[in-house]
Each structure stands twice: as C-alpha cells, then as structure tokens.
Amino acid sequence: MALLQVQGIRKSFSGLVALKNVNFEVREGEILGLVGPNGAGKSTLINIISGIYRPDSGKVVFRGREITGLPPHRICRLGITRTFQNVETFPELNALENVLVGALFGKRNGDRSEALGRAEEVLRFVDFPQDKLEVKVKNLNVGELKKLQLARALATEPKLLLLDEVTTGLNPKESKDAVKMIRRIRDSGVTILMVEHIMRIIMGVSDRIVVLNYGEKIAEGTPREVANDQRVIESYLGEAYSFEG
Ligand SMILES: Nc1ncnc2c1ncn2[C@@H]1O[C@H](COP(=O)(O)OP(=O)(O)OP(=O)(O)O)[C@@H](O)[C@H]1O
Ligand SMILES: [Mg+2]
Structure with missing residues (x-):
C-alpha cells in the first residue's frame, strides 16, 4: 500500500484555482x-x-488513515514533517534550541533530556557545524539555516x-x-x-x-x-x- 495517497485535491484562493483534481501516491x-x-x-x-x-475537495490518506x-x-x-520554501526559524533562539523545539514537538511525552540528545544527534547527522550550536539563528548563513531546518524536521522523527x-x-x-x-x-x-x-x-x-x-x-x-x-x-x-x- 502507498504511504501517502493524494486523491482529487482541489484548492482555490478567492477565484484563482491553484490545484485541480490532483491525484498521486507516495x-x-x-x-x-x-x-x-x-x-x-x-x-x-x-x-x-x-x-x-484545507483543500476545497479531495482527500489526503496517510498509512491508510484519512488526514x-x-x-x-x-x-x-x-x-509527516515539512520544511518551508523560505526557511522559518526562531531567530532569537540558538541552533540547538531551535532543533529542540522539533524534538519536543514530535514526541508525545516530551522528556527534555531525551529530546536534547535527539536534537544533538540530528544536528550531527546533517553535518551542522558543531561550533555553532549555541549561535543565535539570526546569525547563521543560508547553508547553515538549511541544515538547521532539516535537523529540526528530522528531530520530530x-x-x-x-x-x-x-x-x-x-x-x-x-x-x-x-x-x-x-x-x-x-x-x-x-x-x-x-x-x-x-x-x-x-x-x-x-x-x-x-x-x-x-x-x-x-x-x-x-x-x-x-x-x-x-x-x-x-x-x-x-x-x-x-x-x-
Ligand atoms: N495563500 C495564498 N493566497 C492567495 N493565493 C495563493 C496563496 N498561496 C498560493 N497562492 C497562489 O496559488 C498559485 C500556486 O502557488 P504555489 O505557491 O503553490 O506555487 P509553486 O508551484 O510553489 O510556485 P513556486 O515555484 O514559485 O514556489 C499561485 O498562483 C499563487 O499565487
Ligand atoms: Mg513554491
């Protein structure tokens, strides 16, 4: 069975039809x-x-369940986690804290020390520079920001x-x-x-x-x-x- 099914999706924005009857599977x-x-x-x-x-009509089905x-x-x-076309972060928090938000968000019973371990692990996984973990996100370059948002997404597992x-x-x-x-x-x-x-x-x-x-x-x-x-x-x-x- 497909992991995700997109069925007959239609979406319009005040008259402009952005999606019409889109069907596919992942x-x-x-x-x-x-x-x-x-x-x-x-x-x-x-x-x-x-x-x-929310679509005007159509269904999104994930692992057999309509979502x-x-x-x-x-x-x-x-x-299901996503990244944004324009990187969105908490600019006043540091890199590790930004990913911690993802780690806590994805988990049902957010245990902070476990979430912290997970945040550090995914930041290593995406090759985020280890000497910038405590740098405020507003001071990172675009490459670092892209890694950060990948890490934050992965932290939700x-x-x-x-x-x-x-x-x-x-x-x-x-x-x-x-x-x-x-x-x-x-x-x-x-x-x-x-x-x-x-x-x-x-x-x-x-x-x-x-x-x-x-x-x-x-x-x-x-x-x-x-x-x-x-x-x-x-x-x-x-x-x-x-x-x-
Ligand atoms: N919130 C919104 N309000 C009004 N119109 C919207 C909104 N979001 C998207 N649109 C319109 O819907 C259409 C599809 O936009 P969308 O952003 O999904 O395109 P895209 O394929 O991601 O384009 P790009 O490659 O430029 O990112 C466009 O005409 C866009 O202007
Ligand atoms: Mg786009």
Missing part, C-alpha cells in the same frame, strides 16, 4: 520529486498535505518528509552535499516528497517524478519517462532534458 521508501513552473501549485500541495491549508483537514501538529505527530526547495540559495557544492544528505535521510528509513527547481538535482535524486502545471498533474513517472514527455517538454522543460554531461 510509495514507502521512495524519493518522489514534485516539479513544475512557478505558481504551478507545488507549495500549495505541500501546505495541504501538512495541514496548513484531510487535521491541524498541522496532529499531522506531524502522525509522522517523521515517516514522511516534505521538502520545499531545500537547495534554493545554496552554491553548487552545498547543493551537492544537500543531495547526498537527502539520500542519507531516505536510507535511514524516511520517505521523501521533494519540490525542487533545479532539473539536474531532481532528475538525479528522484525515483519518480510528478509534474504540475497550472494546478494540474500533467505527467508522472521515472525521471526518464517524464523528461521525454511531450507535454512536460512543452510546458516546463522547453527542450528535451539530457541525462548526459
């Missing part, structure tokens, strides 16, 4: 890429799955991690490291649904890809299938994507 253990032009509805879909928006319309903290406790543009703003070396990190997270047993703009990254890291355009799913398949899809080429890629070079 399989346990996969990295599913979600792509499409600006305004295609990718972040809206992440917001619906994570409970920030449509549940508040974000309940969805998080069930095992998700089954499904929703990533919205984690490599945006990173330099090529940092992006490469981020891709390695995403694979490591998957290999540790977390299923991943990720939105990403850079074709080379999404084609290289995804097991399957879903393509949205103006709120509609226009293609779904392996990176090669999607890259050769005529509608995807016309509406998004512009030209056939080359896997070489």
